Amino acid sequence: MFNFSGSTKKRVVNLGNKKSGYNNKINFLEQSRLQRQEREYQKNKEKSAIIIQNHIRKYLDLKKNSFAIINDWLNFPINNEQDFNSWINQFINLSKWYLLKQDDDLIYQVIKSLVEQLSDSMFEIYNTDGVILALNKLLSGLKDINILDLIVQALHIVISKTTNLGEVHGMINNLVKVFNNYELSPKQREVVIDLIFMINIHDSYHDFIKVLTLDYFDSENKKYLHVLRNTIGPTTRILQFDDEELISMLSTYLVIHGSEQFTQSDFLFIGSVLENIHCRLKLKDDDDEEEEFDAKDYEDDSKLNSNSASNTTTVYINDKISDSLDKLYSPVFIQGTIDLLKNESSELKNLALKILPALINLYPALKGKICMLLSIVPNCYKWFFETIKEHELFQLFINCNKDYVKTQELENIDKSSMESFWQTVFLFEESYSYWLIVSNDLESFNQDKLPIDDVKQFIDFLKVVCLTLIFSSNRSLFPQYINLKSISTTLLNQLYLKNLRMKFLPRDYWNLKDLVFNVDLMLSIIAEEEESRINAEENDEEEIVGLKRFKPVPIEILSKLEVLKTLPFFIEFNHRVKIFQALIDLDKQRNTSFNPFMFDEPKLIAKINRDSILEDAYNAYHRQGANFKNRLQVEFFNQYGKEAGIDGGGITKEFLTCVVKEGFNPDNAFELFKETGDNQLYPNDKIFEILYVGMDKEFQQIKLDYIRFLGMIVGKCLYENVLIDVSFAPFFLNKWCNDGMKNSINDLSYLDNELFKNLMKLTKMTNDELKQLELTFSINLKIDNKSYNLDLLPNGANVEVDSSNILNYIHQLANYKLNQSLKIQTKYFLEGLYSMISKSWLSMFDCFELQMLISGGKDDINIDDWKNNVEYGGYLDDDPAVIMFWEIVEEMTPQERCKLIKFVTSVSRAPLLGFGSLAPKFGIRNSGNDSVRLPTASTCVNLLKLPNYRDKKTMREKLLYAINTEAGFDLS
Incomplete structure (x- = not known):
């Protein structure tokens, strides 16, 4: 018979006779520990409950008897200092336990009583910190403005009587909330601010100093x-x-x-x-x-x-x-x-x-x-430079024998020392940059400023600094890196331009020592950036050009691109010309491949009368804008009708050179441009003057539109690599390189050297001598026999020029002559120019380089380059006539060779990149055996038609006669 206990679990039988006593012991100990924890928890729980119950009973008793307690406090007799402080302690307890729970009228009565007692009592407060903390608690918990006002008054009294104020965290923040969130009277606002300044750093310094942001x-x-x-x-x-x-x-x-x-x-x-x-x-x-x-x-x-x-x-x-x-x-x-x-x-x-x-x-x-x-x-710049020279960093940069200092070398120098050094350099560069602007070239290197030898040494240092900043891989080495790099490159550009005028540095000074610029490698990156820029402009995106790239670019290449943009003179001129022409080629490819369904690029057709070339060209093309980049198809008409010829590029060149010749002629009907004493062109300032006095606005607007069109024409010449024989004033070309640039007093010599010299004489005059001249800050304009006054400053006609303001007068006059009076004309011209050529492309060149870009290279001709890039028609290169021709060319003076080039190509200078870049190639064609005939030329195709002269003397005489008189000049 079996006993059934109700459990179905199978009994475990230990057949191996092994005991599990160890495990049982561990389990027993763990169980005991948990039981002890449980008993301790229950004990603490019961103890905490008793404490809470006591506090609640006390709170309920206090609340039940609150009115009586407050009434007793309000009627508490104060006969001595001990009574006063007992009364104060009772207030602290009231505010701590239940005052905040009462209605506003009762609280108001309590605080008012406190303020009255504090105001009248002469007794010392023993527990100052307790009173302040109690009032601060009430300040943070109440919202009635009348009560808050009384609390502020009470705090003001207590703190003003305290000689040793302790820490009062959060009080300033509470007072600021009162100040900001309630409409306080001027007196209340004053009390709050006074109280904050009494507390000051006894609260947190952060909260105290933030009070200075209040609108008070x-x-x-x-x-x-x-x-x-x-x-x-x-x-x-x-x-x-x-x-x-x-x-x-x-x-x-x-x-x-x-x-x-x-x-x-x-x-x-x-x-x-x-x-x-x-x-x-x-x-x-x-x-x-x-x-x-x-x-x-x-x-x-x-x-x-x-x-x-x-x-x-x-x-x-x-x-x-x-x-x-x-x-x-x-x-x-x-x-x-x-x-x-x-x-x-x-x-x-x-x-x-x-x-x-x-x-x-x-x-x-x-x-x-x-x-x-x-x-x-006095001697400020000398002090700066001497301070900079004493530092080890200066010696490192001067003696590095490289184009820039490697980052690893800079990381070994103490950072705190570096920070003060670069701050000194920055400050000096900013102040010296200013001096270069306001001073004239005659006083730039005065001994009381920075002598020429020190300037040269500083430029040696600055060159390396600029390139180091650009190529640095650790910007944290330089405080305010961006600002330091900006002013450093700016100042180096200023000194570069000053050297262009004064030529105090060797010609090869800007050649780099070890940096190599691989133009071909850079071109693909430049092309990508250009594409990004164009897309951004077309999509009207506000983004920094160059950030969106299709593939990663090595940092060194990006740094070299930055050199091209900010310090282009470090890169050989010919390399920059190649980049410029490559950018144009890329733009042409983009324009021709824009519509894949067009089998032939679009042409802009125009019919031009020889008697009205400028007007007809303007009417045909001035509204085209950027479309003017497309191919032109020009048909010339003379008194006999349409001229014969197919435009294979030569007629376009002839058209452009003819428009340039007529449009930039200072004596044409529109008088759009004027000439300096050196026969350099700049916009006619009369246009501004007439607009300023409000006369003939419609006709002046037409002139401005023509100026914009001439900007398009010059841009088209650059775009098509057509050299033109026009010389522009450097101060006008400066605007092309940087349309935001302001010309300074130093550029005035290009406009009017006599005026520049006379203005410099004014700086040497005494105050009495200046007053005798009766100069004012105004200019007298004469238009149509009428006089008008133009102020250089507000109310300038009433401001006399004296020794205290003579420098300002000179700069204001130069600013008017070089900037203000040419501003609107330049604006229109650049609109036309920039519609054809991007301003960023032109920024690679200075004003003198830009003139070469427009008109060609050096004053003399490389004869070997010329010989190697000639195409003959009817001649062989060893024919007697050809041999005589080159002998005569070698015997010519440089001026005569330039005249010969102009006779054939319409421009007196050789192509920038040599005759190999001339399109069409320079050609010499046999024009027959008539030795009486003069040589002629077809400038549209760069072709010299040279008769087959039998002797050298005759050829020389005929050539010189032709190039000096332009006899037989045949623009066929």
Whole structure:
């Protein structure tokens, strides 16, 4: 018989006679531990419940008896200091336990009683911190403005009586909420701000200093200034604020500071704010009105556009903030900072090196004031340069014997030392760049500034710096990398242009030592960037050209492309010409392959009368815009009707050269251009003058449209590689390279050298001599026998020129002559030019190189190159006539050879890339055996028709006669 226990689990039988005692022991110990934990938990739970019950009973009792307790407190007799402090302690307990739960009327009564007692009592408060904490708790928990006002008053009384205030975390934040969220009376607002300044850094420094962002401060306050100065230390850091807050804080500090003298504490605070601002300021509704030269026109005088702007946020400020920040650009503040710069203390020197560069970057519209004040400090530039020369980095760059310093070499130098060095370099470069703009070439290297030998040595250093910045793989080695690179490349471009005028450096100075630019390798990347740029323009995308790439590009190639864009003179001129022509070829391919269904590229047809070439060309093509890049099909008409001929390119060349000849003739009916004393062309300033006085606007608009068309014509000549025999003034060509560039006083010599010399004489005159001239800041215009007044400054006719403003007068007059009076004409011309040729393509060249691009190469001809690139018709290269011809060419003077080239090609210079690039090739054709005939030419196909003269003397006489008189000139 079996017993059934109810369990179906099979019994485990240990047949091996093995015991499991070890496992049982472990299980037993673990079970005991868990049981102990459970008992401890239950014990603590019961204890906590008892505590909570006691507090709740106490709270309920207090709440039940709250009115009685408050009533007892309100009627508490105060006879001595001990009673007073007992009463205070009771208030602390009331506020701690249940005051916040009462209705507003009762709370108001309590706080009012406290304020009255605090105001009248002369007793010392023992538990000041307790009262302040209690009031702060009420301040954060209540919303009735009348109660809050009383709490603020109470805090004001307590803290004003306290000599040793402790930490009061969060109170300033609570007071700011009251200030911002409630409509306070002027008196209430004043009390709140006073209280905050009484607390100051007893709360967090961050919360205290943030109060300066409040819209309250509008006048000088010595009490507040004293507090701010005493809370600032050498290690003070202004962190965790955005740019707008920092600007507001800085503005408020300067308002509070008022007319007080700047102390070391002021410089410390201003420096700590400035070093954390990473934006640029611009005045709201800021327009481009003309201002004084030294205050406004401090802009990049190079053909570079600054690349820092695109990486820096712009913050727009109102007039109030702008007026307060003006104090940072005042002579008093700048001079004080300069004094710090020369201080023996390295800390103060470094402080100045933070403040001045930061101010330059902060408000571009005012940075000219800093640079101007630096420029008038005696021997300032010498001090800068000597300081820079003493540093080991200067020696490293000067003696590296390479084009740039490798990153690894820079990483071995102490970073703190490097930071102050680069700040010094930046400050010097900004101020010296300004000096190069406002000074004239005659005073550029005065001994009290920077002598020519020091300038040469600095350029040696600057060359290596610019290339190092471009090729550097570690930007963190340079503080404010983008700004430093921008001003360095800008200054090097300025010095390059100055050297073009003054020629104080060797001709091969800009040749690189070891950097090699493989044009063919770079062209594919350039083509890709150009495609990206065109797509961005067509799609109206606001993007930085070059960011979208189809495939990764080596950093070294990108750096070399940056050199091409920012410092193109480091790359050989011929290489840049190849890049320019390659870009045009790419553009042509793009235009011809745009429509795959067209079997022949489109042609623009025009019928041109020989008697009205300019007008007919304008009417036919001026509305074409970029379509003017397409092939032209021109038919010429003379008095006998249509001229014979098929345009294989020669007629187009003839058409372009004829339009250029007529359009740029200063004596034509429209008088669109004028000539300088050196017969160089620039837009006629009369157009601006007539528009300025409001006369004949319709006809002047027609002239401007013609100027735009002539820009298209010049662009078409460049596009088709047609050289034209026209010389433009350098100050006009400067605008082609960089349409935003402003010409300076130094360019005035190109326009009118006599005027330039006379203006320089004015700088040597005494004040009495200047007053005798009765000059004012105005110009007298004569139009149609009538006189009109044009002010160079607002109300300029009433501003007399004297020794205090003579430099400004000279610059304003130069600015008018070179920029203002030519601005609208240049704008129209460049619109036409840029519709054919991208402005970025032209930025690879300076004004003199651009003239060569337009008119051809050097003054003399490479005869061997010429010989090797000639096509003969009816002659062989060893025929007697051909041999005599080349002998005569070799015996000619350079001027005669240029005349011969012009006779055949219509341009007096050789092609930039040699005769091999001339299209069509230079040709010499046998025009018969008549030795009486003169040589003739077909300039449209670069063909010399040379009779088969039998003797050298006759050939020489006939050639020289033809090229000197243009007799027999046959534009067939």
